[in-house]
Amino acid sequence: MGQYQTTPRTDWTREEIAALFDLPFMDLLYEAQTIHRANHPRNEVQLSTLLSIKTGGCAEDCGYCSQSKDADSGVKATKLMDVQAVLQSAAQAKDHGSGRFCMGAAWRNPKERDMPALIEMVQGVRQMGLETCMTLGMLTEGQAKQLADAGLDYYNHNIDTSPENYANVITTRTFADRIETLENVRSAGINVCCGGIVGMGEERADRVGFLHALASMPHPESVPINQLVPVKGTVLGDMLAGTPMAEIDEIEFVRTVAVARITMPMAMVRLSAGRESMSKSGQALSFMAGANSIFTGDKLLTAPNSGDDKDAALLAMLGISAMQAAPHGHLEEAAE
Numbered sequence: 001m002g003q004y005q006t007t008p009r010t011d012w013t014r015e016e017i018a019a020l021f022d023l024p025f026m027d028l029l030y031e032a033q034t035i036h037r038a039n040h041p042r043n044e045v046q047l048s049t050l051l052s053i054k055t056g057g058c059a060e061d062c063g064y065c066s067q068s069k070d071a072d073s074g075v076k077a078t079k080l081m082d083v084q085a086v087l088q089s090a091a092q093a094k095d096h097g098s099g100r101f102c103m104g105a106a107w108r109n110p111k112e113r114d115m116p117a118l119i120e121m122v123q124g125v126r127q128m129g130l131e132t133c134m135t136l137g138m139l140t141e142g143q144a145k146q147l148a149d150a151g152l153d154y155y156n157h158n159i160d161t162s163p164e165n166y167a168n169v170i171t172t173r174t175f176a177d178r179i180e181t182l183e184n185v186r187s188a189g190i191n192v193c194c195g196g197i198v199g200m201g202e203e204r205a206d207r208v209g210f211l212h213a214l215a216s217m218p219h220p221e222s223v224p225i226n227q228l229v230p231v232k233g234t235v236l237g238d239m240l241a242g243t244p245m246a247e248i249d250e251i252e253f254v255r256t257v258a259v260a261r262i263t264m265p266m267a268m269v270r271l272s273a274g275r276e277s278m279s280k281s282g283q284a285l286s287f288m289a290g291a292n293s294i295f296t297g298d299k300l301l302t303a304p305n306s307g308d309d310k311d312a313a314l315l316a317m318l319g320i321s322a323m324q325a326a327p328h329g330h331l332e333e334a335a336e
């Protein structure tokens with residue numbers, strides 16, 4: 001250490017990443033913020049809004065998810081939304097100051113018959129001057145190409161946890177399946193948004209392995225760090241309820257954000273699910289640690305989110321403003 005590394009490295013060892021986690025907290029934050037400032041505009045966060053375009057009834061068994069068919073969470077399954085309704089919702093997000101609109105579907109993968117509507121959604125949202133993001137499960141090479149041609153800016157597909165812990169969380173698709181989709185997305189020229197969840201009762205070693213896996217691939221342009229939103233009726237929500245592991249310590253969460261920032265200096269690090277239950281100071285420390293994007297609005301996909309008023313107040317209190325155009329997006333290209 002001592003030397004600030006700003007050229008993205010993909011040869012991090014687990015030992016190096018574990019050593020970053022072990023640093024005295026202030027040293028870790030200082031290092032992360034220094035790297036952040038060398039690579040990103042300071043005091044700015046990118047704002048995205050989520051919409052669940054197809055909710056519930058998902059064939060996968062992700063242990064954290066309220067939308068799995070195996071979950072008894074009370075989430076009602078819906079069909080894919082109409083294109084016009086999606087565009088209306090995107091217009092509202094734009095009015096509320098969001099720069100990116102992320103459409104999520106509770107699918108193992110999209111069917112061919114869904115592709116025309118998905119393509120219209122991407123084209124329509126893009127025409128409004130918003131960046132587009134989708135998360136639809138696994139994609140074939142051909143589907144990734146079709147979405148890229150429609151103008152999709154980002155695709156979210158998470159590895160979720162370390163390769164070793166993966167099978168404890170999901171059994172219906174493998175870690176390797178996820179990597180294959182990520183490769184299809186990247187080869188199609190779509191920006192990759194890939195991260196995972198902490199607070200699932202995993203060990204520190206799993207958080208090390210999770211960030212090691214991400215930092216060893218071509219770095220995602222965006223890295224969401226979700227904190228488990230424990231939902232009653234899901235495997236993990238029920239398993240952790242009432243145990244000391246039910247919530248990750250805020251300091252350990254901030255450490256995870258800082259290590260993501262240091263190991264992937266150019267990526268946008270997204271403070272994602274779980275912000276609703278974080279304190280203002282926990283969020284402020286996460287920004288200090290290099291988080292520079294958030295989801296706005298009062299709902300994620302099915303879970304509650306902080307809401308615009310609370311967020312506006314927090315950002316104002318911290319002197320943080322909304323990023324006008326995120327790097328990698330088409331809006332920035334258009335401005336060049």
Ligand code: SAM
Pocket residue numbers: 064065066104105106107108135136137138156157158160195196197226227228229230231273274301303
């Ligand atoms: N079905 C698609 C898929 O799994 O790729 C897209 C939607 S899925 C809800 C997107 C991501 O949200 C998951 O990969 C997971 O990381 C995160 N997520 C889902 N439920 C969560 C929860 N209860 N708490 C925190 N993160 C969650």
Ligand code: DTB
Pocket residue numbers: 050066102104135156158195196224225226229272273300301302303304
């Ligand atoms: C991601 O990593 N976090 C967002 C986004 N990708 C799609 C979703 C979080 C979902 C939280 C649980 C819910 O709303 O059901």
Ligand code: SF4
Pocket residue numbers: 058059060061062065066067068069105106107108137
């Ligand atoms: Fe389905 Fe995605 Fe939920 Fe897994 S995370 S159950 S794939 S909606």
